[in-house]
Amino acid sequence: MPEPAYRRVIVKVSGEALAGVEGYGIHQATVDRIAGDLVRAQALGVALGVVVGGGNILRGVAAAGAGLPRATADAMGMLATVVNALVLEAAIERAGSSARTMSALAMPQVCETYERQRALRHLADGRIVLFAGGTGNPFFTTDTTAVLRAAEMDCDAVLKATNVDGVYSADPKKDPAARRYDRISHQQAIDDNLKVMDATAFALARENRMPIIVFSIAAPGVIEAVLRGSGRATVVG
Numbered sequence: 001m002p003e004p005a006y007r008r009v010i011v012k013v014s015g016e017a018l019a020g021v022e023g024y025g026i027h028q029a030t031v032d033r034i035a036g037d038l039v040r041a042q043a044l045g046v047a048l049g050v051v052v053g054g055g056n057i058l059r060g061v062a063a064a065g066a067g068l069p070r071a072t073a074d075a076m077g078m079l080a081t082v083v084n085a086l087v088l089e090a091a092i093e094r095a096g097s098s099a100r101t102m103s104a105l106a107m108p109q110v111c112e113t114y115e116r117q118r119a120l121r122h123l124a125d126g127r128i129v130l131f132a133g134g135t136g137n138p139f140f141t142t143d144t145t146a147v148l149r150a151a152e153m154d155c156d157a158v159l160k161a162t163n164v165d166g167v168y169s170a171d172p173k174k175d176p177a178a179r180r181y182d183r184i185s186h187q188q189a190i191d192d193n194l195k196v197m198d199a200t201a202f203a204l205a206r207e208n209r210m211p212i213i214v215f216s217i218a219a220p221g222v223i224e225a226v227l228r229g230s231g232r233a234t235v236v237g
Contacts, residue, residue, distance in 0.1 A: 004227040006156035008047040008123070010131075011038065012146035013161050015053035015084055017217050025056060026087055033220055035091035038128060041223040042097055047123045049153055051131045051146040052088060054080025074138035078105055081142060085132035086111065092128050099128040104136030104145075116152050123153065143201040151208045158210060159226060160197060161217035166234035167196050183235045186212075202236070211237030 013034060020027030042048050057080035058073075068076075085101045092099035100122050101111040112118065114131065122129045131149045134142055143160070150158045167189070170178040186206035190199050196214055205212055215226050215233035225231030 002228045002230070004044045004046050005229045006046065006227060008153065008155045009157050009159050009227070010049045010051055010146050010150040010153065010155050011041075011159045011161060011223060012143060013050060013052045013088070013217065014142075014163075015055035015057060015080065016163070017056075017161060018052070018084055018087070019056035026084070028091075031087055031091045032095070034217065035088060035095045037221060037223045038092060039095040039097040040221065041227055042126075042128060044224065044227060046227055049119070049123065049129045049131055049149060049155070050085075050088065051142055051149055052081055052084045053142040054078070054084060056080075057083060071138040074134075074140075075105075078132075078134045078136070081134060082107065082110065082132040085130040089130050092130075097128055098126060099130060101130045101132055104131070104133035119149075120153060141198050141201065143197040144204060147201045147204045147208070147210055147212070150210055151204070155210070158205065158212045159223065160212055160214045161223070162196060162214060163216060163218065164196075165216040165232045167194055167214050167236060169194070171195070181234050183237075186236060189236055197236075205236070209237075211235055 018026050018031050020030030054077045058076050082103050089099040089101045102114040102119055103111050104114045106113045119129050134145045146158050167181045168178040172178040186202050189202045213226055213233050213235055215231055222231050226233050
């Protein structure tokens with residue numbers, strides 16, 4: 001089997017992915033499958049950090065649209081990411097690896113507060129680190145958080161797990177003529193307003209020369225496959 005193409009990565013998992021077939025909340029069987037995939041990927045000798053979204057519980061933008069102040073709605077969304085990280089942490093531990101949740105929002109009774117040097121030590125000690133609470137600031141998405149943490153952790157790449165098998169010129173579920181890219185630059189993703197990640201995340205990745213590998217989380221073992229270069233994915237970089 002080919003050696004992993006990357007030795008230290010951030011895996012971005014959407015909150016919606018944890019909802020599985022339920023469409024909302026937490027589908028435990030799906031969480032356990034994703035946790036198992038992460039543990040098998042780590043077994044390749046890859047240091048793993050995970051940034052998880054909160055959209056299966058609450059999306060800040062949607063809550064703001066319902067009348068809440070955007071800063072309040074985003075704070076609620078950041079709390080949702082902590083819930084998801086704790087669920088995924090427990091599943092990773094059950095799957096046989098050590099994991100640690102670190103939140104950008106201080107809540108020491110619940111989990112560790114994010115601090116870069118401590119996070120680097122956890123990675124060096126073989127733990128999967130779950131970065132929760134977004135950036136700790138409103139108006140930033142968890143996609144931007146993933147690229148930010150990848151830069152801070154000196155990662156080789158961001159692995160963006162989605163519900164489609166790469167980057168398309170349009171939503172392939174709505175437009176059957178949508179073109180799929182095998183490789184695309186950060187700048188083209190920004191210029192073409194491709195929605196797989198927000199423009200801030202793409203711009204930050206461009207400035208840090210951070211490749212983003214976009215793939216579908218639906219298939220078991222896909223994280224390991226992407227790391228080995230055999231998974232179906234789009235490389236943005």
